[in-house]
Amino acid sequence: MRFKKGVNFQGISPELILGLFVANEVYALYGVNMTVTSLLDSKHSRTSLHYSGNGADLRTRDLKAKADADKIAKEIKLRLGIHFDVIVESTHMHMEYQPHIS
Ligand SMILES: [Zn+2]
Numbered sequence: 001m002r003f004k005k006g007v008n009f010q011g012i013s014p015e016l017i018l019g020l021f022v023a024n025e026v027y028a029l030y031g032v033n034m035t036v037t038s039l040l041d042s043k044h045s046r047t048s049l050h051y052s053g054n055g056a057d058l059r060t061r062d063l064k065a066k067a068d069a070d071k072i073a074k075e076i077k078l079r080l081g082i083h084f085d086v087i088v089e090s091t092h093m094h095m096e097y098q099p100h101i102s
Helices: 014-029 068-080
Strands: 035-038 055-059 084-088 092-097
Touching: 014 055, 014 068, 014 092, 068 084, 068 092
Parallel strands: none
Antiparallel strands: 035 055, 055 092, 084 092
16 A cells, blocks of 8 residues: 555544555456555545545556456455445546445
């Protein structure tokens, strides 16, 4: 796992840390060393979970095939369960921890 220069991980939640390690394992299956491009830094939508340390952006441009992003997102989600969402955006993959209380 690597971090883009300037990524601020001070204050990320323990749940997100676990999620990042799982995501890194899945990226490795596709032959890529995962790069985290944003955590508590950068600008995000007003209500974004990035600001509470529960959102991460992962680089997708270094994947070997474009279709890998969807496969990786699906596998991460499968491993982490219902409290995580993984969304493939045009420039990156967004992952967030949001507990669903039922
Ligand atoms: Zn994001």
